[in-house]
Amino acid sequence: MSRPLVRVHTGGQRWLVRVEDLQEVVPMMALTRVAGQGGGCRGLLNLRGELVPVFEGNGGEAPLASTRLILVLRERAGGRVGLIVDEARDVLFLSDAELSARPVGGGRMCHVALVDGALFTLLEPDEVAAHGA
Numbered sequence: 001m002s003r004p005l006v007r008v009h010t011g012g013q014r015w016l017v018r019v020e021d022l023q024e025v026v027p028m029m030a031l032t033r034v035a036g037q038g039g040g041c042r043g044l045l046n047l048r049g050e051l052v053p054v055f056e057g058n059g060g061e062a063p064l065a066s067t068r069l070i071l072v073l074r075e076r077a078g079g080r081v082g083l084i085v086d087e088a089r090d091v092l093f094l095s096d097a098e099l100s101a102r103p104v105g106g107g108r109m110c111h112v113a114l115v116d117g118a119l120f121t122l123l124e125p126d127e128v129a130a131h132g133a
Contacts, residue, residue, distance in 0.1 A: 002093045007115065008071065008123070010085040011058030015123040016092070016099075016113060021073050023080060025088055028068045041129070045070060045082050054082035055128050073125035081128045 005016040031043030031054055042064065045052045054070055056062065064084070071083045092115065099111045099122060111122035 002095050003099075005092050005094055005122070007089040007092055007120065008057075008085050009087050009089065010068075011062065013058055014118055014120045015057075016094070016115075016120045017071065017073070017088075017123050019091065021123075021125050023072045023074050026070045026072065028064055028066050028070060028084070031064070042084060045072075047072065047080075050080070052080045052082045053129065054084060057083050057085040073123075073128065075125045077126075081125055083123075083128050 004019040006019060006022060008015045008017055026045075026047070029045065031045055032051075033043045037043065040055045042054050042056050042061075045054045052072060062068075062084075067086075069085050069088060071085055071088065073081050073083060075081055094113055094115075099113050101109045101111055104110050110124075113120050113122070
């Protein structure tokens with residue numbers, strides 16, 4: 001079975017995002033900072049009245065330049081989370097065999113794929129906040 005994935009880049013990070021997890025892509029806009037915010041959270045996005053926590057895709061404090069994008073992803077529990085990226089390039093169709101599960105330590109596994117000779121990690125929306133990524 002082949003699944004559609006969006007190729008995403010930010011800083012040195014390369015991810016694949018399932019099309020079914022991606023609710024929308026919005027241009028960079030003002031984020032509201034909240035007291036006690038940390039862990040890679042850059043603020044809250046007011047998206048048509050819904051407050052969505054937004055995290056930095058490159059793990060740092062890169063400037064919130066107008067050329068950057070916010071991916072709004074659906075978490076498994078039904079919530080939404082935003083991820084700031086430099087670009088969302090194209091849609092690829094990869095088979096399950098091309099996405100291999102690999103151990104990454106701490107008992108965790110991640111799915112990776114080689115695309116045009118570069119290693120991409122499948123981004124799980126539920127983990128965006130956990131690794132500030």
